Amino acid sequence: MSESVQNAVGRRAFVVGGAVAAGGAVLAGPLARTASAAAFGWSDDGSQYVVDTGANLVVRISKTTGDLTSLVYRGTEYQGYGGMNSHVESGLGTSTVTIAQSGSTVLVSVGHGTLRHYYAVRSGENNVYLWTYKADASVSATRYIVRVRPGLFLNDEPDSYTYAPTTIEASDVFRKSDGQTRSKHYARLRVADYDHVGWSTGTVGLYLVRSNHEKASGGPFYRSLLRHQSADGGGLYEILYYGENQTEDQRFGLQGPYVLAFTDGGAPSSALYPAALTTPWADGLGISGYVPAGGRGRVAGVGITGRNTAFTYTVSLANAAAQYWGQARASDGFFSVPGMLPGTYTLTVHKGELAVYSTSVTVTAGGTTTLNTLAIPSSNDPGNASAIWRIGDWDGTPRGFKNAELMTYAHPSDVRAASWTGNVVVGGGTETSSFPCYLWKDVNSGIVVHFRLTAAQAAAAHTLRIGVTTAYANGRPQITVNDTWTSAVPSPPAQPSTRSLTVGSYRGNNHTFTYSVPASAWLTDTGAYNTLRISVASGSGTTSFLSAGTSIDAIDLLA
Missing domain, CATH: 2.60.40.1120 (Carboxypeptidase-like, regulatory domain)
Structure with a gap:
């Protein structure tokens, strides 16, 4: 956790993953204290089903749309901004909504075409358990968003744009007056890196605990928006299928449970985390696609x-x-x-x-x-091959390259980014940290790597490899050696068709480009530096950071 985040936690702050707000607060979840059973139950106010947990949470769900219309915790309303509710995608519209109680569980079922969505509330818990069953592509259900009223939590982190009035890309990437960038896309984390996302004031915590993502797409390293906050309000997301940076087709079936959890300021109970959560109480509720x-x-x-x-x-x-x-x-x-x-x-x-x-x-x-x-x-493992020199590690990521860490939570134009240009000299120990993690046709194409060869090395042909993790607009590397030998333009591998490098993700399909460089391309003077020029080839893309580009995993010249 960065120093700025540590300073925020304990005031009015956000918490993502395993980070816990200060204050030693009581946990919520299956281990929470049980309230008076007499207070638990549901009622019908005519337009909404009203469910009281018997603890500190009262939930209201529209009988017409299945939207979650109210979340009152300890007497404070947390749900909603801009006249919008919490719901699947941007709201399903007219749906069939029913409610039933089974012992200590109330289940609200929402039907909309082939889609089914469920809310379960348990006696004495300040949690709402959610499932979404998507049978096919007839309904564009890709997420659940919990909308939170403005002013309740503080967030001036990468996924916030409260103080970022200048739009710099599309309608979702912004620049603050100090040059730092903000966007709801800048979550920092891969799916495997977090269990929950939310905020804490130190005395109240509001979190969305993710599901196991068994019906999501993209695997453990997928990155997507998790949360946003602006002057208008905040949102917490469970992404079921998102059309950005996808490397797989969407999967159908039941996703969940994911859990909306209120706490007294601490993290949600670890018993709610996807690796630990069990729901035997839901086995007989009739949830579509449910497998005990x-x-x-x-x-x-x-x-x-x-x-x-x-x-x-x-x-x-x-x-x-x-x-x-x-x-x-x-x-x-x-x-x-x-x-x-x-x-x-x-x-x-x-x-x-x-x-x-x-x-x-x-x-x-x-x-x-x-x-x-x-x-x-x-x-x-390409890292096992004997190499004359190597820049970066073969690990499927741009880790260690210039600006690599920053790019998971900032736009490439961010004031904190080091220059994207500048050539590299092999042998000084800074080859990786001085080589940019991303190359774009319109920004830094043509970067030169300088290196020496021994007489024996210069007398032989060698294979040069460039590993990439993703590409935008079919950007792929073409090389020139000593301005005398130029490779053919390689064919583009299959990569996601949407933005990636500018929205916090280098994750696509790892691919290795290989180039057979003849001995005639090398300099015979062992004291002179050979030059390797790496350019980005593509006729696609637009300009600047949205021109054709690619993310680098490793570069090496094999012995």
């Missing part, structure tokens, strides 16, 4: 060999119906991924975010599929 714990299975791996222990390894499992992931243990590569729907999956081992191994695995209901030690072949 007994209908799910687990995959466990004894270990993974062939790892570079300087990197984190993640195991993902995916098919057309579902996706899951888990982190491999640093000591031996052991992993366990529970709660999976039955089926056959592609299991992929990622070094950082780079796929280095894959196999097929079948999951059965109620069973554990145990895998023997997985062995990553040395040739599967």
Whole structure:
């Protein structure tokens, strides 16, 4: 957590992921204290269903649209801004809405065409459990947004634009007077990095705890908007499928539960987090597509060999119906991924975010599929190849390159960004930190890398590799060596078609470009520097930071 964020927490601040506001506050969730059962229940006021948790939360849901129209916690209304409610996508419109109570649970069911959405409230809990079932593409249901009244929480972080009056891109990226940029897209985090997103005043916390994303798309490294705040109000998001930077088709079925949680200022109970939450109380509620714990299975791996222990390894499992992931243990590569729907999956081992191994695995209901030690072949990791020089690490990310960390929460034009131009000299130890993480045709195409070769090295042909993590507008690298030899323009690999580099994401499809450089291209003077010019080729894109571009993973010249 940055110093500025630490200073904000404990006043009126936001909390994302595992960060906790100061104050030692009481947690909310399945472990919360139970209030008087007599206060728990629901009523019908004519236009809305009113559900009282019997604790400190009263929820109202429209009988016409299924919108969440009111969230009153400890007597304060938190829901809504600009005349808008909290709902699926931008609101479903006229829907069939019903309510039923089963013991200590009240369930509100919303039907709109083939889509079903559910709100569950439990006696004594200051939580609302939500599920969304999307059967097909007939309804554009891609998110749930919790709209929060303005002025209740402070947020001047990357995903806020309260103090950023100047629009610099589309209608969703803004610049403050001090030159810093703000956008709801600038969440900093991958899906695997957070459990919840929200705000805290120190005495009241409002959070959205994400689901396990088994029906979402993009895997553990996907980045998307999580939250926004402006002078008009704030929003918390559960993204079910978002049309930006997608590398997979959308999945259909039941997504959830994700949990709207109020607390006394602290983080939500960890019992609500996707890795821990169980909902046996929902098994008999009739939720469409619901699969109880007994209908799910687990995959466990004894270990993974062939790892570079300087990197984190993640195991993902995916098919057309579902996706899951888990982190491999640093000591031996052991992993366990529970709660999976039955089926056959592609299991992929990622070094950082780079796929280095894959196999097929079948999951059965109620069973554990145990895998023997997985062995990553040395040739599967490009970092194992012998290189004359290398810039960056082969880990599927631009980590370590100039401006790489900043670009997950700022626009490339941000005042905090170091110059995107400037050439690089191999051998001084700053090759990676001085090479820009992104290249654009209209900004810094033509960056030059200077390097020396020995006589033996200069007498031979060599392969040069450039790894990329994504591209915008078909941007791809073309190289020129010593201004005498130029490569062909490579074909563009499949990449997301939407904005990426300017909205906080380098995540696309990792791809390695290879160039066979003949011996005749090298300088024979061993004291002279060879030059490698890297340009961005593409006829697409517009100008500046929206011209064709690409994100760099690693560059090396093989021995």
